[in-house]
Structures are given as structure tokens and as C-alpha cells.
Amino acid sequence: MKIHHLNLCTMCPVGGRLISGGHRSILDAGEMVVHALLVETAREGLVLVDTGMGLEDVRAPVRRLGPGFVALSRPRLREEDTAVRQVERLGFKRDDVRHIVVTHLDVDHAGGIADFPDAKVHVHRREHAAAMYPSTLSERNRYRKVQLAHGPKWELHDDGGDSWFGFESLKVVADDVLLVPLPGHTRGHSAIAVRADDPVGPDWLLHCGDGYFFHLEKDDPECCPPMLRKFQATIAVDDAARRANAERIRELHRQHGRTVRVFSAHCPHEYRALAETERDRSGRLPD
Numbered sequence: 001m002k003i004h005h006l007n008l009c010t011m012c013p014v015g016g017r018l019i020s021g022g023h024r025s026i027l028d029a030g031e032m033v034v035h036a037l038l039v040e041t042a043r044e045g046l047v048l049v050d051t052g053m054g055l056e057d058v059r060a061p062v063r064r065l066g067p068g069f070v071a072l073s074r075p076r077l078r079e080e081d082t083a084v085r086q087v088e089r090l091g092f093k094r095d096d097v098r099h100i101v102v103t104h105l106d107v108d109h110a111g112g113i114a115d116f117p118d119a120k121v122h123v124h125r126r127e128h129a130a131a132m133y134p135s136t137l138s139e140r141n142r143y144r145k146v147q148l149a150h151g152p153k154w155e156l157h158d159d160g161g162d163s164w165f166g167f168e169s170l171k172v173v174a175d176d177v178l179l180v181p182l183p184g185h186t187r188g189h190s191a192i193a194v195r196a197d198d199p200v201g202p203d204w205l206l207h208c209g210d211g212y213f214f215h216l217e218k219d220d221p222e223c224c225p226p227m228l229r230k231f232q233a234t235i236a237v238d239d240a241a242r243r244a245n246a247e248r249i250r251e252l253h254r255q256h257g258r259t260v261r262v263f264s265a266h267c268p269h270e271y272r273a274l275a276e277t278e279r280d281r282s283g284r285l286p287d
């Protein structure tokens, strides 16, 4: 299957190296991407993994994303970066996207769903419940009903799947795209495994959503800039579960890093490395 790596929006929160590491001043902006996948499948059309910010979010950011999110994350919103415009730039129509699979329904993951009204939208049942019936103030603040008001064609997935490298996995699109529940950041947060079958690369990609944020968190010992660490703990609905699942991701990376390529939604280092590999690969292919 051909897999495209897309950055749907770059966010520039304050905090410099306290957010993004490196040597930048703490007065400079940090950098966070919104990493999504577009998967070309043989029988099920295009599958979009996470949807970032959509056209309406670009047109009316405060109304759609909320004033708090806009002020803190400072997203650089550009129509050309939205999933629908990138799908079109790759030569497809929006209707070619038949499935959307989302890690969770926070504003920076669910905004593009409305741009593909005919696609089936796959999500864990607990995440759908959290977004539709938020039970705490933080859940009421983090989900934006306006992004989902058009009535997506939901396909809800329950617990009880097969074992995949020691994780529970729920088949979403054939045997090629799996939902891997990793709660903590939100109630029904999940990673998404995509079969890559890459003859010179990994067998699987694992999009970990907001299961961790910084590439060096996969290392042993792990490392994360301090503001980003604090931010992750603060916004988690269940921080103990989040930390336990981050440890499981680390273990997967340690044991099966060659077979499963793990990455998170917002790390620019991981995004650039994967996008570069994709560019090199397509450069070598004949037209």
C-alpha cells in the first residue's frame, strides 16, 4: 500500500526549547506539526488517518477551534495545508476518501472530518461518547461540537479485538488498518496501525496520536522538554494510564523498532524523517 505523510497544520506555541527542545530561545515559538496519513488501499479506496484542521477551521478559527486553543497553540492555518486540499493536490477527489480513522476527537484531530462528509468515520466507542456526552469540564472544553455538527457517518469500535505485538487491536479497514486502544490522553484515545509491507522498511506504521509528543520519549532513558512534559500531564484525562501506555509504546519501539515504525501526531522530527523517506522512495520510482 502506498502511504503519504501529510502535515495538516504547524502550531507555534510559545516556549521555544521548553516545548521543542534544541537550542532555540524560550522567547521563540516552539514547533508542533499535525501529522496525518493518507493510505492508498487496493480495495477500500483512500483511508485518511487523523484529519487535523479543516477548511471551516481555517475560515473561522476562534468559532471552530475555541479561543483558548487558538491562543495557546497559535496554529498557522492555511487552506493549502488542509487534508482535502492535499488529497486534491495528489490527484484524487475528496470522494475517493472512503474511510477516516481518528486517534481521538480533540480539535486538532477532528476538524477535517467535515470536509469528507461521505466517508465512514472510525473511532473507539469511548472516544465518541466522550465527545458527544462530555462528563467533566475539561471534556466539555476540549471537544468542539461545531466540528461534528454535520453528522459524520460514525463507525464505532468496541473492545475485544485480537492481539497485535501484545496490544489489543480492532480491525477497521480489512486487515490493513487497526485501531489500538491507548487511553489516557482522552477516554478513548487509540493508536492506529497501518500495514506498510515495505520491502526495504518496516512491516507496520503505528500512528500514536497524542500517546506521546517528542521523539526522544521513545528512548531509554526517555527525554522530553519540560513544558511539553507538563502539558501532556495536565491535559490527560487519566495521567497514570497515559504514562503506562507511553511505557508500552517505548517497549514496542525497543523490541520491534525495525518491524513497527512508531511516531506521534505532533513531533516535527518524526514527521520530517518519514516525509523525507517517502520523497526519496517516490523519487526512485519510474513514472
Ligand SMILES: [Zn+2]
Residues within 6 Å of the ligand: 106, 108, 109, 210, 265, 266
Ligand atoms: Zn493533538
